[in-house]
Amino acid sequence: xxQECFHEHISHKCNLRIGSYTVTFNANGGNVNPTVGTxxxxxxxxxxxxxxxxxxxxxxxxxxxxxxxxxxxxTVFDSDSTVYAQWSPQTIHIVKFHANGGTVSPDSSHTLADxxxxxxxxxxxxxxxxxxxxxxxxxxTKINADRKYDSHTTIYAQWTELSPIVQPNFxxxxxxxxxxxxxxxxxxxxxDSVLRLYDLRGKALITRMVQPSESVSITHLPKGVYMVNIGxxxxxxxx
Numbered sequence: 001x002x003q004e005c006f007h008e009h010i011s012h013k014c015n016l017r018i019g020s021y022t023v024t025f026n027a028n029g030g031n032v033n034p035t036v037g038t039x040x041x042x043x044x045x046x047x048x049x050x051x052x053x054x055x056x057x058x059x060x061x062x063x064x065x066x067x068x069x070x071x072x073x074x075t076v077f078d079s080d081s082t083v084y085a086q087w088s089p090q091t092i093h094i095v096k097f098h099a100n101g102g103t104v105s106p107d108s109s110h111t112l113a114d115x116x117x118x119x120x121x122x123x124x125x126x127x128x129x130x131x132x133x134x135x136x137x138x139x140x141t142k143i144n145a146d147r148k149y150d151s152h153t154t155i156y157a158q159w160t161e162l163s164p165i166v167q168p169n170f171x172x173x174x175x176x177x178x179x180x181x182x183x184x185x186x187x188x189x190x191x192d193s194v195l196r197l198y199d200l201r202g203k204a205l206i207t208r209m210v211q212p213s214e215s216v217s218i219t220h221l222p223k224g225v226y227m228v229n230i231g232x233x234x235x236x237x238x239x
Contacts, residue, residue, distance in 0.1 A: 024082040027051045028065055030058070032085065043076045056087035057113055096154040099123045100137050102130070102202075104157065115148040124201035128159035129229075159202070177228060177235045182219045184237065186210060186230055196229040 021039045025032050030053030037045050048071070051058055061083045062068040071083045093111045097104050102125030109117050120143070123130055133143040137156045178185040186195065189212040197206035197218075210216060210230070218226075221239055228235045 021077045022080045023077060024080075025049060025051070025061070026065075026082050026084045027053070028085045029053055029087065030056065030085055039077050043078065045073060045075070045077075048073065051085045053085075053087055055090050057090050059086045059088050062086050093149045094152045095149055096152075097121060097123070097133070098137070098154050098156045099125070100157045101125055101159065102128065102157055111149050115150065116146055117149075120145065122203065123157045124203065125157075125159055126200065126202065128161050128202045129196065129198055129204055130202055131158045131160055134158050175231050175233055175235070177237060179237045179239070181239070183215045183217055184228065185213060185215045186228075187213055189213070189231060193230050198227045198229070200225055200227070 020041070021043060023037045023039065023045060025035050025037065025048075027035075028051075030051040032049050032051035034049060037047070037049075039045055048061055061071040062085075063071060063081075063083060065084045066086070068084070090113055093115070094108055095111065095117060096108045097106070097120075099107075100123075102123040104121050104123035106121060109119075112118055120133055133155045134140040134157075135143065135155060138158070140156070143155055175189055176187045178187060184197075186193075189210075192209055192211050195206065195208055195210045195216065196204060197216075198204055205221065205226070206216065206218075208216070218239060223239050225236065225238050228237065
């Protein structure tokens with residue numbers, strides 16, 4: 001680019017280059033696309049690519065392979081330049097899943113680049129409802145999906161034991177369960193209560209507050225055997 005120059009009221013072109021410099025991105029052991037960029041008229045880049053390198057975390061673009069000054073979108077270039085990706089080794093931590101009386105697969109996983117896990121398996125234990133992963137077998141802190149790990153760790157499933165199953169007349173004390181193909185209804189319930197519906201592995205499928213004699217849809221459930229826990233009792237039914 002050339003700038004218009006003025007001298008004693010005479011206009012002419014002068015060979016003064018501003019902006020529009022070529023910046024080469026050196027991935028420094030990694031991979032990057034694109035490998036070059038061009039500055040705008042303000043001599044700044046409009047974007048910076050994000051390189052990748054297996055086993056490493058990208059820490060930024062710099063003016064040297066090590067050390068140097070960090071390059072950002074606010075960096076003003078005054079010549080064609082090369083900038084360098086810098087990296088820190090990625091530390092991978094192993095998280096073991098202790099089913100604590102149940103079964104789980106897989107029984108371990110490793111952290112991602114951001115020190116979190118991609119997913120958590122759901123364990124099963126007959127006659128028990130899974131309450132979540134915790135930092136200890138009893139008590140402890142419940143694990144959130146975005147938890148970050150800074151060391152190898154074992155986490156524990158915790159469970160709530162379901163009360164004895166009443167069958168085959170679907171009655172427990174004064175509470176009675178009426179089932180159809182698409183709905184269940186609790187009768188003789190004397191107050192609003194929390195209804196929990198599980199499969200036989202203890203996986204919670206429905207948890208909600210119900211009113212006496214309220215009908216609950218089970219249309220979305222496949223055919224099978226289920227348990228309903230309500231009013232301190234567990235009732236078993238077949239859809």
